Amino acid sequence: MENIKFYKYHGTANDFIMIEDRDKSIEKLLTQDMIATWCSRKFSVGADGLILLQEDKKSDFYMKYYNSDGNESSMCGNGGRCISQFAYDQEWIAGRSMQFMAVDGLHRAIIDEEKVYLSMISVPSVSRDGKAYVMNTGSPHYVRFDNLQEIDIDQEGKTIRYNSTYNSEGINVNIAEIKKNLVSMQTYERGVEAETFSCGTGTVAVAISSLLDTNQPNGQYEVKISTKGGQLSVRCKKHEDAFVDIYLIGPSVRVFEGILFFSKDSIALL
């Protein structure tokens, strides 16, 4: 592999290296070390993850997602919004609506002028852990409502993620607070093992938890969520503790395109 063309996108400060890999030839050359190096913020490009845009036989494309540690991971909602924007910007698809496969199944996306609407997997049920809500929105999430001002999210997240219930599989920990119809949240992400500015699947989990926690009746909702990286919203249909027709909605920004001067040295330096 000589030089490699890439693009950098961010969705509410969740940032990704995007590479076109129609025929999966790049996937074959990638190693875990390479991805980890490229995602390293001071030695290389720096990103929360790397996403390959690949051909899929039954949908418009396949989203192949790697965490910044170089491992494949569970679904990333902001990454899903960014790859949809990327596929649109690269003219992979004819119009503004598309469907694509990811590790957790089929997603639909619509690009409007300023936002990307991304369908997320249904949540058939929500379980409880004390006062907290626990569910899988593509990735596993724990949501607790508390006073955000009094919380050290790194400390709190670590305590919960490594307790005996979640230690082996890991979980993403969200602390949220509701004030005047606006839900604010902070997320501790497993894999990163620290706070991140925004988490798409976590935003969906918080929206669902907020509807349950405020005892909303069955119906259609749009919940606005404030993350450290910006504003997102979640549309969904509630039926008891099942949620369907879920959409994650927010901006996606193409920041720059680049050519990486690939060399073994740059990896050895890490």
Next chain:
Amino acid sequence: MENIKFYKYHGTANDFIMIEDRDKSIEKLLTQDMIATWCSRKFSVGADGLILLQEDKKSDFYMKYYNSDGNESSMCGNGGRCISQFAYDQEWIAGRSMQFMAVDGLHRAIIDEEKVYLSMISVPSVSRDGKAYVMNTGSPHYVRFDNLQEIDIDQEGKTIRYNSTYNSEGINVNIAEIKKNLVSMQTYERGVEAETFSCGTGTVAVAISSLLDTNQPNGQYEVKISTKGGQLSVRCKKHEDAFVDIYLIGPSVRVFEGILFFSKDSIALL
């Protein structure tokens, strides 16, 4: 300003956005907010600083250096090594040796296969603050020898940088340790107000302090220094507590080139 071409370099994990600006037309368009946005790691390119490569009437080029907060700053040694490599890679200069102007005066640089040799300003005298050494190597530095394992550099650095002596001007704080001819160091940088993986002018300050602290006789020296971002070395001539012919030596890596999709939105998002 529409799209803008840039390059990303790092010198022992001190990383910089490099832009060719021969006629200073880009400098005229830059604002502090723009630079701060571009240096922001999750929303944009991400870097410790931005450097413009500009024409200079009396030398090969001028190094215009901005901190990641968008302000012009004092000399950056790793930045000086990176811009020398950049000028060479861009074929601004005919050979492998050059001289350039920066905020602290004239520097000479030589590019060899794997390293950049950068001349640094002379240090006519070193003062003391208790057991610590204090000097200006292009930027002001405080150096203390201690057990690195027992030091919290962020905590220690903050305490010293904000004490009554240094509070108004600020100072860079280096804690160093000598073991078997290898000097290891950690740096708290003013401006960043946190630990950085490597600091060029700090490395020079630590090399000088190590020669004084071990009571070396006058003469020519090359001191190897280990930083969190990699290995550097410093050559210098010692005459009592004055140091001349100082060179900072280490690798400089061209990581990628990019085109930034400049928009007001991307700044408003920060």
